[in-house]
Amino acid sequence: MGARALEFLTMVAARSGEVRGATWSEIDLGRALWVIPAQRMKMKKEHRVPLPRAAVALLEALPRMDGAELVFPAPRGGMLSDMTLSATMRRIHTADLENGGPGYLDRVSKSPAVPHGLRSTFRDWVADRTRYPGEMAEVALAHRISNATEAAYRRGDMIEKRRGMMGDWVAFLSRHSATGSAALNLPSPA
Numbered sequence: 001m002g003a004r005a006l007e008f009l010t011m012v013a014a015r016s017g018e019v020r021g022a023t024w025s026e027i028d029l030g031r032a033l034w035v036i037p038a039q040r041m042k043m044k045k046e047h048r049v050p051l052p053r054a055a056v057a058l059l060e061a062l063p064r065m066d067g068a069e070l071v072f073p074a075p076r077g078g079m080l081s082d083m084t085l086s087a088t089m090r091r092i093h094t095a096d097l098e099n100g101g102p103g104y105l106d107r108v109s110k111s112p113a114v115p116h117g118l119r120s121t122f123r124d125w126v127a128d129r130t131r132y133p134g135e136m137a138e139v140a141l142a143h144r145i146s147n148a149t150e151a152a153y154r155r156g157d158m159i160e161k162r163r164g165m166m167g168d169w170v171a172f173l174s175r176h177s178a179t180g181s182a183a184l185n186l187p188s189p190a
Contacts, residue, residue, distance in 0.1 A: 002084040004058060005072040009085065009115060011055045011170050013122040013140055015042065016115050020080045022071040024064075032056050032163075047142045050163035052170040085115045122169060129172070132165045140165065 009019045018036055027034050034049040041047050051059070065073055074080045089104070093112045097103045104113040119141055126137035140162050 001072050001075070002080060002088040004062060005080055006085050006088045006115060008055055008058055008072070010118050010173065011052055011058070012049050012166065013119050013169070014049065015119070015142075016082050016085050018047075020070075020072060020082070020085070023069045024071055025069065027051075027059060027071065029056055029059060033159075041142060043142060043144055045142075048157055048159055049140075050159055050166050052163075052167045054170045054174070082115075089113060089115055125169065125172060126165070130165070130168065132161075132168075136161060136165060 005019050008014075009016060012019075012034070014036075018040060021040055022034065022036075026036060029051075032051040032053070032055075034051055036047045036049065038044050038046045059071065062071065068077065070079060072080055074084070090112060093103045093105075105111065106113055106117065123137050123141065126132050127134060136158050139158055
């Protein structure tokens with residue numbers, strides 16, 4: 001379950017706590033949409049996440065535990081720990097090293113990558129490899145708009161434009177996965 005949660009986190013560029021606390025009632029598979037309520041968000045504002053096809057397929061393939069509302073429940077019930085995702089990433093890194101690969105390292109510190117760093121990787125991908133505007137990435141990451149005037153007037157969340165961006169992100173990840181490339185320049189959190 002930890003590996004599936006990490007995979008989902010990567011595809012949607014969400015925070016660990018948002019993914020670990022995700023409930024089936026927040027997800028509309030038919031509309032490919034995840035609506036995270038304000039009380040579960042860092043900025044205390046509802047966040048709509050367009051789900052790429054691969055994320056929907058991952059969710060559809062998950063077993064549903066009787067009486068469990070969590071999408072990614074821990075083996076003994078309740079929410080997965082943050083350490084579960086970190087440990088999963090460490091195992092992926094170690095397995096790549098054991099198979100002769102470079103592992104998954106922060107490009108600056110050379111330390112093994114961590115789950116939160118995947119959000120930084122997404123942000124770098126938008127800035128360096130796409131034509132998507134930076135503010136669209138900031139909305140996708142549920143970051144606060146730093147310009148007070150813009151924040152006062154922005155009412156939309158660019159959901160349909162972000163849907164295309166997230167689909168392109170998953171396609172980018174798939175290309176690197178298919179080639180066996182571990183060189184995604186994964187950053188660690190600041």
